[in-house]
Amino acid sequence: MASTSTKQPKKLRILLLPFFATSHIGPFTDLAFHLAAARPDTVESTVAVTPANASIVQSALARRGPVPGRGTVDVATYPFPAVDGLPPGIENLSTVKATDGWRIDAAAADETLMRPVQESIIKVRSPDVIITDMHFFWNSDVAFDLGIPCVTFHVIGAFPSMAMIQLGTAGVGDTDTATVVSIPHFPPPDISLPVTKLPEFLKNQEMVHRFLHPMLSGLKKCFGLVSNTFIDLERDYCGLFVRNGHAKSTYFVGPLALPNPSTLGSTSNSPCIEWLDTKPAQSVLYLCFGTLTHVTEAQLYELAIGLEASRKPFLWVVRDSKWSPPEGWRERVGDRGMLVAGWAPQTAILQHPAVGAFVTHCGWNSVLETVTAGVPVLTWPMVFEQFITERFVTEVLGIGERLRPDGEGCEENELIPASAIAQTVVRFMEESGWSGNSARIKVEELSMKAHAAVVEGGSSSCDLQSLIDDLMEARFGGEM
Secondary structure: OOOOOOOOOOOEEEEEEOOOOHHHHHHHHHHHHHHHHHOOOOEEEEEEEOHHHHHHHHHHHHHHOOOHHHOOEEEEEOOOOOOOOOOOOOOOOOOOOHHHHHHHHHHHHOHHHHHHHHHHHHHHHOOOEEEEEOOOOOHHHHHHHHOOOEEEEEOOOHHHHHHHHHHHHHOHHHOOOOOEEEOOOOOOOOOEEEHHHOOHHHOOHHHHHHHHHHHHHHHHHOOEEEEOOOHHHHHHHHHHHHHHOOOOOEEEOOOOOOOOHHHHHHHOOOHHHHHHOOOOOOOEEEEEOOOOOOOOHHHHHHHHHHHHHHOOOEEEEEOOOOOOOOOOHHHHHHHHEEEEEOOOOHHHHHHOOOEEEEEEOOOHHHHHHHHHHOOOEEEOOOOOOHHHHHHHHHHHHOOEEEOOOOOOOOOOOOOOOHHHHHHHHHHHHOOOOHHHHHHHHHHHHHHHHHHHHHOOOOHHHHHHHHHHHHHHHHHHHHHO
């Protein structure tokens, strides 16, 4: 008698390992969600983090709501190694003191410290695929030893990624600190910035050899690269990445944080959203500097006074919940401004029609969110690759301008005075201001393209499906 049972489809079990920063864990969680949602009957996603970071993944998933089609995203944990100078439970750049951030960076880059604990969780979970942060370059070797594909996920876009690769391989780090360098072999326009604005690891060749070269070597060994961007945002730079052969295959799948309309309503009772509901369209300036930047007390004071002097409505998120504005400031500002300590629902805020502009540190996640929402920006970069990304925002996309009138933004130990802040805010927010209008037109066009990229048939949707297909073929081949 013939069997009536049907062959069960192969499951693709994917284990994702993000770096120890909320700005990395968030996009990794979004990617895990989208992979599971794209093929709920096929893909099983698990995000592996250290114990203190598990709640970040869980909160991000809760904000997204259930995975469509009864798909699942699990959370697994592995121990964070003991690090001299770090108290137990401090496992994220967003929670560490500014003076101790280097300790987490150093631990994350230490293969002898991190590889054993990550290799252990990989073997315990026995996935079909590893998706690793670029910092954990050794996971390409771990995957090779286990006979499974490894994919590198860049949480930043093609422009900043390629800029750092080009600058690092050109050896610009050993040049004089007063030098202004151009990014070599880039499509026009010519992009230049002072050596002092480069990420720390690019400022001397010894650090380039220690950090960049292993990452590139690990990437070349991988099955491919996934990037949180979309073709119509960075077409020339996506093409440059592909042509330069840094990865065997590339998949541009962003913007991953694009909200589901059904989940935006869950933030409608947020105090921020309720306050925005009382303001006219495009009247509010939103300010937030991300989870990693540390703004000095003196600069916070100048910013507070500048916002007061601008007389424009504002919603300002301050990371340090212990900071207090100048005496009498809240009373003078009144209901014109809202100060939020800690976390705020940024995606929903930027999507609100009352928001007219965004003062941003130029973290890649914030750039994608403001592009998706169609909100122009005033840039205020501070650390890491943010000065590079600022050039992309202002000189390539043209969706905003630098907040600092004379150009360079936030210098180390330099204050941007309240008068300069107020002047730029007023000019940019005024409807008659040419820069604000020009930037708005451009960012609204990009917003439409961002939404088009992720719907069925869009470039990012197709790349996500291709990624799953290619991984299924690489893992199972003729067994499917």
